[in-house]
Amino acid sequence: MTGPTAAFLPGADRARPPAAGDLALPVTGSKLLTSVDGRPLRVDDLPADTDWVPLGTLDGVPAWATDLTTTDALPGRARGWASLAAAVPEPYATLAGRALAVVTWRRTHRWCGACRAELADLPGETARRCPDCGLYVPMQLSAAVLVAITRPGPAGRADELLLVRHATGPTGLWALVAGFVEAGETLEAAVHREVGEEVGLSVDRLAYFGSQPWAISGPGVLLAGFTARAADPHTEPVVDGRELTQAQWFGVDALPAQLPPAYSISRWLIDATVTAARR
Ligand SMILES: [Zn+2]
Numbered sequence: 001m002t003g004p005t006a007a008f009l010p011g012a013d014r015a016r017p018p019a020a021g022d023l024a025l026p027v028t029g030s031k032l033l034t035s036v037d038g039r040p041l042r043v044d045d046l047p048a049d050t051d052w053v054p055l056g057t058l059d060g061v062p063a064w065a066t067d068l069t070t071t072d073a074l075p076g077r078a079r080g081w082a083s084l085a086a087a088v089p090e091p092y093a094t095l096a097g098r099a100l101a102v103v104t105w106r107r108t109h110r111w112c113g114a115c116r117a118e119l120a121d122l123p124g125e126t127a128r129r130c131p132d133c134g135l136y137v138p139m140q141l142s143a144a145v146l147v148a149i150t151r152p153g154p155a156g157r158a159d160e161l162l163l164v165r166h167a168t169g170p171t172g173l174w175a176l177v178a179g180f181v182e183a184g185e186t187l188e189a190a191v192h193r194e195v196g197e198e199v200g201l202s203v204d205r206l207a208y209f210g211s212q213p214w215a216i217s218g219p220g221v222l223l224a225g226f227t228a229r230a231a232d233p234h235t236e237p238v239v240d241g242r243e244l245t246q247a248q249w250f251g252v253d254a255l256p257a258q259l260p261p262a263y264s265i266s267r268w269l270i271d272a273t274v275t276a277a278r279r
Pocket of ligand 1: 112113114115116117130131132133134135
């Protein structure tokens with residue numbers, strides 16, 4: 001066992017076949033099948049001929065995914081990752097995100113991109129290889145950055161935090177500046193570029209905060225969170241009008257109610273910023 005809290009260890013070990021009591025994470029489309037109350041199903045809840053893919057272990061118990069084309073006659077309830085992550089403990093939410101990522105990757109990486117042969121699974125890895133030309137096709141992550149930017153508030157007032165609204169997705173939400181890392185770019189350079197592109201600001205005192213695997217913006221996304229200060233506190237943000245519709249400074253003691261959900265690193269960053277400003 002791994003300690004007082006449940007821990008998820010990713011893996012791809014097929015050496016031991018699925019056992020009846022192992023955790024089962026069936027994926028249907030972009031949703032996961034769970035018990036009605038959101039708990040994971042077990043391998044023996046599904047038909048004996050189910051094709052299982054290894055995901056790793058949760059608190060030492062092996063976990064398996066499968067890609068279902070129909071959920072007719074199966075127990076439980078299909079739900080998206082956001083609704084599941086909001087309702088279950090973090091290690092299970094992370095495991096569920098990996099199930100979605102692995103199944104989606106297997107669906108979309110069936111053929112060799114170089115010679116069109118059918119790829120073959122590599123034992124012990126979440127990866128495939130082309131039997132004809134040898135191309136190695138591992139499941140890859142997309143890295144994205146997000147940043148909580150602050151500036152000193154007016155004299156005698158709390159510091160201010162920059163929040164933005166997006167043109168697509170949950171448009172009512174006040175979120176953080178964020179974006180995907182480009183090939184050839186460091187995480188830090190991506191933060192500076194995204195801040196410049198999205199709100200026209202420069203930042204300094206950039207500091208790493210933490211990271212979170214994220215299954216909403218697409219499978220296989222790793223979010224890296226940062227804090228930073230506006231380099232010139234008198235410069236106002238200017239939105240690009242395409243990705244963002246609004247950008248606004250808020251006193252950390254007067255944040256809007258429509259903030260990112262409690263299970264997101266966006267929210268952890270915002271809460272940590274508020275705590276640090278009150279110190
Ligand atoms: Zn090939």
